[in-house]
Amino acid sequence: MEQQRKQEPILSAKDVRIQFNLRGQILTAVRGASLDLYEGETLAIVGESGCGKSVFTKSFIGMLDKNGRVTGGSIHYRGEELTAYTTEQEWLKVRGKKIAMVFQDPMTSLNPVRTIGEQITEVITWHFGTEHEKAKQEAIEILKKVGISDAEVRYRQYPGEFSGGMRQRVVIATAIACRPEILICDEPTTALDVTVQAQILKLIKELQQEYHMTVVYITHDLGVVANVADRVSVMYAGQIVEHGLVREIFHEPAHPYTKALLQSLPQLGVKGHELYSIKGTPPNLFKEIRGDAFAPRNPRAMEIDFEEEPPMFQISETHWAKTWLLHPLAEGYRAKIEAEDAARKDKIVPDSPFDYSHAKKLLQVKDLSVNFKLGAKQFKAVDTVSFDIYKGETLSLVGESGSGKTTIGRAIMRIYGSNVEGSILYEGEEITGRLSREKAKDLHMEMQMIFQDPMASLNERAKVDYIISEGLYNYHLYEDEKDRERKVVAIMQEVGLSQDFITRFPHEFSGGQRQRIGIARSLVMGPDFIVADEPISALDVSIRAQVINLLNKMKKERNLTYLFIAHDLSVVRFISDRIAVIHKGRLVELAPCEELFAQPLHPYTKALLSAVPYPDPDVERNKILLTYDSRMHSYETDPPVWTEILPGHFILANRQEIAIYQKEIDDAAGRRAE
């Protein structure tokens, strides 16, 4: 690191301002952001969505949308002034060749109607002028390098035939085909599973070593940052508010925004207590911002924050922050805040775990299978799954995308008709198959679902009023119009929405608010049991905390039971009592929350746990990534059974494996006894 300081930066952006012209209004997306990039380093830019991270880096390669332009500052790259570029020809000397970019959605970089091989070959011939046949060989080599097996066959396939993780690998392949100096990765793994994410991050690291690239990550996931970054820049409202080495940012954050981001991580929460959450959303950049942009959302802002924009204060050789808290005059106030924080931390005691001795079974799932027809093929999305849910608990269902976890949730909600086999009992009564209208009505009032995507789960063409009252309309659960309105307003207040929102359309709300509308829609039916289908995975870190808090509050107040579906084990630990792990349609392990983390048995659970990013650079750097391959089991002769290996701890294993696991448990118990 120290030598890096002495080096000249290869790319240096100074006071960059980027403005967009949106139908007559000027939006200043980036308001004087500065950044230096040194050879071979990894820089992470973090911040909520809407902070201008992507826009800022897109300006390095001239990929701003048509109505946007750099209106101030300079971007120097190897002696070239990039802001002076005007034509596409000039940009193409840099874009792709020197600075390449990987986007969150791989399909923005892939042509859906050309084979992936062609697209890589195209890049090579375009850049190096290589003969077609030779370029093709090189493309296959690169495909192999990014970890695509069967490269010759895959060469001739279309992006649509690849899974999300594989597509991202292809995009990385097209990006590195030109041997760029700088690789900008814009949320490269946000849409991917944790295990795939870990592999992709590892791949980028290896390629970085091999090609001596400088890598810039843009992400809102602090776990990823801890894993990959040498330096971190925190961006808020179009400005870099803090930058420093990764350890400095994680261990000694100085800006209130950085602190808030770190505090709102569920990994750092204490069970049974509210998570710290940042209220509101990043500011509207159409307006002029006065003072510190974060002040309105900062409960501990100072008066000066609303009046003057703070300068960059230097904390150490490498660590800078843009906050008035570092001003000598603020010393007293800073000491007071730190004392308060320390005092609060000491007071918190985690809740006692859920008591199962008197718990009643609310929902029983027995040998549930869900089959889908794909063309002529039958496809088992869920394969003989059995579990119980007790009244008042939170059971989490964790697995990768495509593992069938959402299918289980929807099967319980009776979305699939004849595809479902096996039985589901709710309060002892069978709910699969055809039900009478009365019975169906009762179930709709008892069981409800909360959805993942705050954008897709609300009907864009309906007002909040209709969305929330949809269930009320269906079964006429109100006396008159007034009564219905009263119910809607009451539930809106309960989830923390102003009643003025009732006549608005979902389009106007932020992700967190939309999610609250979705929660209100299901709660207005007065259910006892809720299937929460990844309600937080599509949200920013800060908003996650809001929604988790709300779910916990509702659970306490209304005595709800949750089936919580998630792909991220770290979030699940904070809210669940028991965790079930699912892999390719089969449950592989089910155990009380802390037990699963302390003593995972199934190799898949272990792999999943090892892949979870943890927001601490020291932990992240030293972790060992385990991989799981289902071929390691020998299930042909000795098929696995769903066994209770310890009280309350279930596992899918055959006899031979049970013996191994048993030994593992005994060893661990022995170690503890010593």
Place this chain on the structure above:
Amino acid sequence: MMQPDEELNRTKSRSRRLIYALSMRYLGIALVCCAAAGGAFRSRMYFVFSLCAAGGIFLAWGWFSYLAVTGLKVPGAGSLPKARPDVPYSLRQKKRRWQKPAFARTDADFEDDLTARTHVSEGEFDELQLRAVRIRARLLCSAALFALSLIIRY
């Protein structure tokens, strides 16, 4: 993992699809030219004659490209100069085009799960396969043109 057999079948059925698509494209162009010729002379007979002529041209084209594969060099008929390579898709600034009307929309304009089943890109094949496909498409087109000239009365 794809078995070699399966792969061969895939290549076969996909090359058949490409032959069909290509020959129809040729046919479309040929028919417009013929119809224009017929229109210019205001006579159905000229249309039918030009169909025959176009059939002959395509037959010859197919035949000569077959000969070219087998090694015949036609003097003065070198291959066309290679166009400069396009800017790769991933580096293009503007990817979305204007909304096309339905008649001009091809399957390249749909980005959905059916793309791989409705679209055949030439990049799926190597040079030799492509030449074979083109020859067949030209012959098929010429056959269609001859057949049409017999069907249409004048």
Place this chain on the structure above:
Amino acid sequence: MDEKKKMPAALDPLKFRAAVYDQIAGEDVGFSNYSYWRSTLRTFFRSKAVVFLVTAVLAMIVMSIVYPIVSSVDPRAVVVDPRQWNLRPSMDHFFGTDSLGRDIWARAWYGARNSFLLGFAIACSDVGFGTLAGALWGYNKKLDPFFVELYNIITNIPSTVYLVLLAYIMNTSYLTLFFAMASRGWIVEARFFRNRILSIRDSEYNIASRCLGTPMHRIAFRNIVPHIISLIIMEAALCIPYSIGSEVFMGFVGVGLPVDAITLGNIVNQGRQSFTLHPYQMLLPTAILCLITVAFYVIGNKFADASDPRNHV
């Protein structure tokens, strides 16, 4: 460091104390009242060109309907007197007369009416069948193989092939023209709507409705139709210039509608023969034709942009 310089000279030490935290300001939404259709129309009509084109198209549609009813001029009336032939545009004949002394102004509006009728018929059939087939296809994944094959067979044939072949084999009439044009468009529309309906069917708000026990008719009218109605309008608008253009093309390659049919294609074609001597006979109807085609194309596209919520501000 230069930021230091920008710092105000004197800072009030009293300002470095806790400010009152405004709960409401922290939760600010930053959006005003919004409605999909209002915003769509506002975005649509914001461009002056669109306002002009929509007005022009509406005026022409009204004119082509009203003129044949009101006017007493017979567009087919041939004059024997050669002095009435090939007249230049004047107050009596706004567009002049053609080589048989027929009033081109009258013919243009009759032709516009017929061409519009043909265009609307094609648009209705393409988009109508397309939507229905698309809904069927989208709701039944089992139909995929069947529709994909059909799609491959139909769309790989260029539309000119249908037009020319049908015209030559069955002779041109309004009906063959209609069949030739309608035979290909519907399947493309079907795939377009299939994708939309599939994404609506699988989208979470629709699943949410089913979890709430919403009956099918309300799902159709609240969840599906409002989301595709703007697409239907857009697709229909884009269909019209195609059908009008195709009819002209047919005339151009010599297999147009019979000469006694009054359509824009025929008028332009007849004008083409005397183009060198009397260019206005072709130019004036062509102007109308171009205006219609371009207007519908631009309107369709602008509407597509405007109906996308991402373009609403």
